[in-house]
Amino acid sequence: MPQGLAPESAPKRHTGDFRRPPIKDLSQIGFRKEYQMRRPNLRTFPQPGQTLAWLRSAVLVLMAATAQVAGAGESFYVSTNLGITAYDEESGQITGTVATLPGGFSYDMTVAPDGATLYAVDNSNTLNALATSPLALKPGSLSLPGNHSSRPAFSPDGKTLYIASDAGQILVINAATLSVTQTFATPGVTRRDLAISPDGSRLYALTEEVVKVVSTSNGAILADIALTATQPRALALSDDGARLYSGPGPIDVINTSTNTVSATFSSPLLYWVYGIALTKGGQYLYTGAVDTGSALVVNAATGDIVKQIPVTSGNNTLGTFATSSTGSKVYSFGGAGDDGNTLLTFDTASQTLVDTKPLGAYGLAIATRPAPPAPHTLRFYLHGSDIPGTAGGHTMNQTAPAAGNGPLLLGPQSWLSNPVLTGSFPAGSNFQLSIPCSINLLASYTLAKTDTNGGNASTLGSTSQLLGSCSGGKQTVSIPVTNAANFAGQRLKLTISSLLSLPLNLPIGSNTYLEATGFTGTP
Known part of the structure; x- marks a missing residue:
């Protein structure tokens, strides 16, 4: 899903307004208004360069002190209001950190298929590239049109990035040079979420009411798929590209061969979720029942909720879910009240919460390397x-x-x-x-x-x-x-x-x- 999106103060059914509610002014810390989250404690964090900059430095020094050299294992990446941190998937140990990007925090990140580069859209709507071994910001960046952009989507060969902009465009970007090679005019497309078919021929762009199917060869809109939900925020595509899930409230299942909604998962708990992630093989969906403080494991074929995993009492952010590259884990953010200041790790085999890590900051986005297809x-x-x-x-x-x-x-x-x-x-x-x-x-x-x-x-x-x-x-x-x-x-x-x-x-x-x-x- 588009990262860093938090719930409103009270649930609304899927026919209601899903926009972010009015909140106190947080402009002094550099948040984009679209993404401002219901996190009252953020008022204590200053803008980079203000009087408490030492706190950021202290946290990063502490992270670096505990960092371990990355081994041959895969890494995943967590963005907070203090910067981006790399973790080893197997051990959960920190392997690298980068302070806040030049344009501020990042809410949308994607790892290249080869795992060598992390791409992050920052708070000023600028695309940045970071080397992953070791984690470091690369020279150069790309200013994106409009105010907000989607999570980048990769072509299967890793050479091309696609980004949807709230300017009603999809940008085709050379991943090596961060240069725009084509622009597809796609009226109605926003920054909500973007997915790409396994063969790289079609993009799925999420809007407020439909999923637009867009040809990657010429930008032609091949279909507009009407959704049951209004204001959906997340897409999840099965490994074989046959099923596309859109949520929340309720979760629609799209048959990509016919470009139609083939099923709708409408359990009351699913009306108040934000992130969705498919497990490897596509058997289960992970999502969060925000008001119950539980993660939900959903049968991806039937929509049945097979397990509720308690995380905290009371409200819980649970707005972002990401599956590890090996498929053995799912990551999310949690915390008491609305503070997404804890990194959660779920084991997909036992369907249990197996690890919690205090972040000392507010979780905004999680990125994992796409799982390579099986031979x-x-x-x-x-x-x-x-x-x-x-x-x-x-x-x-x-x-x-x-x-x-x-x-x-x-x-x-x-x-x-x-x-x-x-x-x-x-x-x-x-x-x-x-x-x-x-x-x-x-x-x-x-x-x-x-x-x-x-x-x-x-x-x-x-x-x-x-x-x-x-x-x-x-x-x-x-x-x-x-x-x-x-x-x-x-x-x-x-x-x-x-x-x-x-x-x-x-x-x-x-x-x-x-x-x-x-x-x-x-x-």
Whole structure:
């Protein structure tokens, strides 16, 4: 969810006004008015450079004194009104700190897919980049349009950032240079939250009443999905991209293949929640029942609340939830009354609160590295004239064609994957072509990696084989690929060249496909 959002002083049903309530003037500490939180104790904290600056320094020195050198484990990042702190996921120990960003506190942070960079939008609506090992602010920043911006969303290859602005725009940003490469005009889009599909082709932008589905190729709005709730603030997308959750009050479940709300979780407890986070694998949602001081574990398929985990008595912030990169933990903020000054850690296996850490400050945002997808097997079916070609060749995709005759194998014929691949095959991955038994010919088979237009081909492996040995209705060709193969929005290309120049059609259907094991990435 957009980080740092706190509840109003009294619950309202989902049809009511969900905007932040009027509060006492906190402008002297640099809070953006949109994000001002119901935290009365913040009046005691001065603006950077005022008389109690020593308190910030003392806290940071204490953090540094207890810091441990980061090991090979993953880190997660916590933003407070005193700065940003890195914690080791396994031990929970502090591994680094950075004082308040040049533009003030950060309410919205995102970790790059490779874990090397943390991106934070600060209080002056400026995007900053921080190295994570060790944690340190990088030179350069990007001033964003409007007053407020969403949490950044990453393309799967980690090269592009997307940020929604309350200026009615989605910015496309080069993550390495912090420069805007495109601007999508998206009227009605605000800074609430932003998610991206696993293949990087679609953005989901949350507004006050709808989720807008936006093409990343040209910014076209593909759909407006009407929500049950008004003033929703959080999105959570399943690992496979099939289900998108929007909340609070109630929580809507969106089928991303049809762009429709397929279910609504409307338990009374779910009308007064703010953050939502999916566990790895998408089995459970974690969220918070603010007025009961409990974290809720929700069955993500049925909406049933399977567990309430007491955190504190009375009101509790519980406005931010984030799942660790390994999926074993969920993090949130808590504290007596409205003070989100305690870092909470929940164990997802036992569904219990296992650790609480006083922050000595007010928790605003939590960022974790996106969990890498599990290695899986890709299967691409070979097509002929039944569908349009791809990048100057025939198409191979993940949908089996109807049985029929494919192209003539009189000369070299090529198939290119659609969609493109972003990810990697490890050394020793198995690439195997399956062909119906009706084909018997001597041919060579070559795999290559190309750009999106089919150019700049780089050979991955090749073999020659006389097809003839057949069982189970199909015969197979193993194409050796010795080295690891990395893809960044590129296509996999298969070329079959008949060595006998026989005018044979390649049958297409469910038995004609290329299968590759061990792929990590999308699709």
